[in-house]
Amino acid sequence: KATLNFSDHSQAEITVKHDETLLEAAQRQDINLPNSCREGTCGSCLGNCKSGKVTLSGQAIALTTSDKERGRILPCQLTLQGDAEFSFDFSARICQPSDDTPFMASVAKLTPVADGAVLLSLQVELLQQLDFQAGQYIDIKVPGTESWRSYSFVNLPNAANNIDLLLRILPKSANGIMSSYLRDRVELGDRLLLRRGGGAFYLRDVKRPVVLVAGGTGLSAIVSQLRQLVDEKCQHPVNLLYGAAKPEDLCLLDEIESLGRQLPHFRLLCAVAEGNSEWQGKTGFVTDLLVDVDLHDGNCDVYLCGPPLMIDGVQKWFADKEITDKTFTGFKLYHEKFAASG
Ligand code: FES
Numbered sequence: 176k177a178t179l180n181f182s183d184h185s186q187a188e189i190t191v192k193h194d195e196t197l198l199e200a201a202q203r204q205d206i207n208l209p210n211s212c213r214e215g216t217c218g219s220c221l222g223n224c225k226s227g228k229v230t231l232s233g234q235a236i237a238l239t240t241s242d243k244e245r246g247r248i249l250p251c252q253l254t255l256q257g258d259a260e261f262s263f264d265f266s267a268r269i270c271q272p273s274d275d276t277p278f279m280a281s282v283a284k285l286t287p288v289a290d291g292a293v294l295l296s297l298q299v300e301l302l303q304q305l306d307f308q309a310g311q312y313i314d315i316k317v318p319g320t321e322s323w324r325s326y327s328f329v330n331l332p333n334a335a336n337n338i339d340l341l342l343r344i345l346p347k348s349a350n351g352i353m354s355s356y357l358r359d360r361v362e363l364g365d366r367l368l369l370r371r372g373g374g375a376f377y378l379r380d381v382k383r384p385v386v387l388v389a390g391g392t393g394l395s396a397i398v399s400q401l402r403q404l405v406d407e408k409c410q411h412p413v414n415l416l417y418g419a420a421k422p423e424d425l426c427l428l429d430e431i432e433s434l435g436r437q438l439p440h441f442r443l444l445c446a447v448a449e450g451n452s453e454w455q456g457k458t459g460f461v462t463d464l465l466v467d468v469d470l471h472d473g474n475c476d477v478y479l480c481g482p483p484l485m486i487d488g489v490q491k492w493f494a495d496k497e498i499t500d501k502t503f504t505g506f507k508l509y510h511e512k513f514a515a516s517g
Pocket of ligand 1: 217218
């Protein structure tokens with residue numbers, strides 16, 4: 176038997192067979208612990224063992240020796256030798272089994288927010304509130320095609336069941352199918368088919384300073400997380416670093432500033448790869464902004480969402496400075512690579 180404790184103080188008891196991992200056992204009993212690789216490498220299923228005799232397979236390479244000494248575990252690599260108790264730094268809400276039945280939503284508003292980017296507001300047609308975590312995504316079937324595209328939420332779940340998504344509109348020459356729909360055919364009231372997406376990039380329990388890093392339309396997930404920090408009345412310092420190709424690509428800045436004013440310690444730093452004569456901010460990449468951020472000696476949570484090059488660049492920046500969860504026990508970095516799709 177295993178007892179699972181979640182950050183919202185809820186608890187679940189499950190049975191674990193001798194030949195199954197804790198992750199498999201939880202899933203069998205409809206508790207969908209976050210996971211991605213299921214091979215012990217990504218760390219997205221990370222938890223803590225509070226008591227009991229357990230065996231971690233040699234494949235748990237996302238854990239350092241000190242992680243193991245501190246009782247950290249990976250449910251995808253863990254089997255039980257008897258009763259055990261575990262805790263997780265996420266709420267039980269995100270472990271609900273995913274329901275991938277498609278549902279409808281109608282286009283309520285379309286707001287251009289930058290050069291080649293729009294905020295798409297959809298009215299979800301579900302009787303119950305659409306539930307998701309700040310940083311997660313949803314799938315949309317591109318009208319007139321059989322293809323699906325994933326987009327991160329900009330807002331938080333709400334009783335009105337409205338969702339806001341930030342979408343890039345690529346130039347005509349790029350032949351993006353969603354871009355072409357948004358550019359040429361979309362009308363208010365259009366009904367779109369949606370599917371719950373999810374994803375393991377969500378805001379964890381905030382116990383220390385937070386650094387949010389966004390590149391391009393990866394900003395959507397980061398704004399959603401900023402909203403949640405405001406909702407939770409986060410008292411820790413929050414830095415939001417935002418990089419784009421050109422000044423005209425930066426968007427939602429007023430909204431970010433207004434959210435930031437509701438936090439006691441908030442700073443927004445922007446960089447563009449290519450400035451213009453009016454640009455007074457930093458010209459460069461988000462990594463050039465990191466030097467201006469107090470990282471509290473590695474005691475902070477970093478959330479990265481953006482194109483793969485940006486994610487790799489930021490991860491390398493931290494690795495070069497030897498700021499990793501291997502060197503600093505209070506350091507955690509979560510990321511979501513935002514694949515460009517039109
Ligand atoms: Fe990747 Fe467990 S799912 S480490």
